[in-house]
Amino acid sequence: MENLTKETIDKGLEVLDTLNDGKLLTHLNSCVHCGLCADSCTYYLANPEAKFIPATKVDLVASIYRKYNTFGGKAFSKIVGARTLNEDTTNEMVDLLFGACTMCARCVSHCSIGVDITYVIKKGREMLSNMGMVPETLQSTIDSALETGNNMSIPETDFVETLEWLEEDLQYEVDDDNAKIYLDQKGKDILYTLNPREPKFFPLSISAMAKVFYVTGESWTISTKMYDVTNYAYYSGNYNEAAIITQRLYDEAENLDAKKIVLAECGHGSRAFRWEGPNYIKKEYPFDVTTSVELLASYLKEGKVKVDPNKIPDKVTLHDPCNLARSGGIWHEQRYILNKCVSDFVEMTPHGIDNLCCGGGGGQLAMSEYNDRRMAIGEIKAEQIRATGAKIVATPCHNCVDQLTQLNVTFKLGIKIMTLGEIVADAIVMETKD
Amino acid sequence: MNWYQLLAIVSASICLISCFIHGAKIINYGKPKDYSKKRGDTEKSVRYSYTGAMSPMKKESAYLHLPTYIAGISYHIGTFLSLFLFVIYLIGIYPTGIVALVISVLLLISGLSGFGILIKRISKDQLRSLSNPDDYISNLLVSLIQIMTALVLYLPQAFPYYFILISIFFLYLPVGKLKHVVYFFAARYHLGFFYGWRGVWPPK
Known part of the structure; x- marks a missing residue:
């Protein structure tokens, strides 16, 4: 300096x-x-x-x-x-x-x-x-994405092995040996993305979405080359790097001839690809882009997924990711999902587009030098959660999941944190085989 | 026409031209270019940005700070009333009787509101830390003009000082933060467009 x-x-x-x-x-x-x-x-x-x-x-x-x-x-x-x-x-x-x-x-x-x-x-x-x-900690996350194709530097072989294991798990759960997690399939309707935290730390959220796709009979695939929905260059302000990351996912959708990209439960990733991405690469997308939250809500509305709210009897509250709700206009959909899938849903105060940030946004989770500040602001969210008396906090964002997990431990909240995909998967009523 | 009236007209003209240039620059950019697929209604959202979104019930900056909010509203009404009266005075119309009294009371309230905001800025450590000389000058200048605008109705011999003061105001406006008189409207537009594009505003 x-x-x-x-x-x-x-x-x-x-x-x-x-x-x-x-x-x-x-x-x-x-x-x-x-x-x-x-x-x-x-x-x-x-x-x-x-x-x-x-x-x-x-x-x-x-x-x-x-x-x-x-x-x-x-x-x-x-x-x-x-x-x-x-x-x-x-x-x-x-x-x-x-x-x-x-x-x-x-x-x-x-x-x-x-x-x-x-x-x-x-x-x-x-x-x-x-x-x-740019703080080195944040830049190293971006460098990982640029160098390896995902921000957690997960080797492709490990990723594929994880998904193969998850596929076996899915087959066991739905009792069908034909249940698949499709990899690199061309011409599918949906190219489903992931936050690399999912294969690394939260594989069950992938299983959950795979189960939903299985039940709906969806035409879908995951790319083993470019599945990372995140784009930390959005946070660093390096829009050349942000454009490279955006272009990779764009190219993979073209390469696999996918009709639609479904963005995993990741607030900033959804924002960076759907809203900022076309401006980084200075062109409109030729394919549709939607979030998994909107997709899950549409499945429920169309009756493609049958759920029983009694399967989740605990009190559930919702944390709205800022980038998805306030800066993305998606806050009714997650409420629709929860009202269908859980029996006791309670709102935080404030919520929706007026929600309070959990503290994990802005790249804060990547910048460990600011951990003390991050946890200090997180305490406000922790108290907001405690006030609801909820046992489960649902949130459609893996960054938020990470931050809320840390808040749960630090402030002894005694809660379980779930994505919406996991909530829907748990509430699914499987049709019995003849 | 007196020299001080002429001075005020020249200053007001410079101010108007400067504001026009600021405004023209903004308008010249046209609508923001966005390559993403629009999800909402930008026109409705821009309208909402100027109306519903300005409601004090929608903003913590208003409902958590009601005295400041009310003082601010009063202060801005007084500013526009003062500008209107400046034109009236130039034409040679000087309200009298009950009209003058009502105007004076309104301007006294708005002027005192302005001084109240100034005192708050001076007395609160954190606001002081956020402020630069422009914040104090702008606030003081506008508050004084409101008081002077009322005063000259009862003290016509103060007109030269009034016109000199308002000339300083007009010359200063495009330089400091007072130019938010132009940028405020542009900011509301951009915010409405941004939230409308993504379907955030107007709230469903």
């Missing part, structure tokens, strides 16, 4: 060139520093310090923009609070934009003006990425 060259600084400042970005121009000029966003940020709620107010984080980027891009900032920098991009500001940016924001966007919908705070923070991260200042 000590050798911040002019070239490095210029690379950072390039991001603030608003000539092609009216949205950036708008949001960099809109914040009035009212500070009323503070109470909408879990970082601030956990640590009520000025630096954690979302407006402070926005101003870190906006003040640099003013310095180099506005008349006021150039002529009266002290008056308008314009700041130079130097070691101090970059250190502050790394600490606050990477280390104190889950990009949950809760502050955005509550902002008195309507500043897209997350968008500005993403731009700040992009500046740091251009300057080579």
Whole structure:
């Protein structure tokens, strides 16, 4: 950081060139520093310090923009609070934009003006990425994905072995030797993706979806070459790397001639591929993209899956992944699923598009240097869960599953964490064979 | 026409041109380009962004901070009333009697609201830490204008000072954060478009 060259600084400042970005121009000029966003940020709620107010984080980027891009900032920098991009500001940016924001966007919908705070923070991260200042921990996750095709560097042979074992397990469970987990099959309707945490730590969530697909008679496959739904470059702000990861899944869908990509239960992965991906690669997808949450809801609506809510008698609550609900518009579907599949569903307060982040977003789970902060903000979620009295927390996101699992241990919640696929699979009523 | 009125007209013109340039720049970009497949209704969402989403019941920034929210609303109403009266004064119309009294009371309330917000900014450590001189200058300038706009109705000899003050305001507006008078509307548009595209707004 000590050798911040002019070239490095210029690379950072390039991001603030608003000539092609009216949205950036708008949001960099809109914040009035009212500070009323503070109470909408879990970082601030956990640590009520000025630096954690979302407006402070926005101003870190906006003040640099003013310095180099506005008349006021150039002529009266002290008056308008314009700041130079130097070691101090970059250190502050790394600490606050990477280390104190889950990009949950809760502050955005509550902002008195309507500043897209997350968008500005993403731009700040992009500046740091251009300057080579992405935290190494986060970058190593991206490097794994780029080098091996999945962010957990799972070798293909191990992956295939896991799926073969899961297939045997599926055949035993549904009592049918013809039940399959289809690998690399061309011309199927669905190319199903996975969060690499599933084959690595949570294989039962793959079994659960395989069981649902079996029951529905779905035409589906998993690619052994490119199944990773995640895209941590979305968090780092390196959109060249984000484009490479997006393009790989795009190419695999084309290669396997799949009609639709179904995104596994992963909040940021769903967002990164469905909403951001086409903009990374600057083209529309020729195939459909949907989330497994929408797919599960549609199966239930169409009666393709028969369920019995009495099979899950425990009280269940739902944690909405921020990227899926607030930034993806999917929050009715998961409620529909739970109301069908469990007998005692209770909401957290607040919930839906107003939910509180669990603390695992924004790449925080990958950046171990900020673990203390992550667990501190997670305590708010832990208490929210405790208040419901639920025994099961359902969440359609494997990042959230990871964070909630840690919260469960740290704050002794005594809960079970399940994905929606697992909930549906457990509630399924298998038709008896003649 | 007096020199100070002329000064105010020139300043207001510079301000309007600057705001127009800011606005034209934003409009020139057109609709945001998004390659993803639209899931919702952006038009409805943009409308919602300017209406329902602005409801105080929808924002923690409002319902968790009701005194500040009410002061802010009053302050902004006073600002637009002051700008309207500036035009009226330039034309040579000076409200009298009950109209002047109502205007003065409204402006006194809004001006005091502005000073209240300023005092809050000065007295709260965290807000002070977030603030730069522009925040204080903008707040002070607008609050003073509201008070002066009311005052001149009863103290016509203060008109030169009023016009000088409002000239400073007009010249300062495009430089500092007061230009949010333009960007606020653009921010609501972009937010509405973004959430509408993904089917988040308007809430179903």
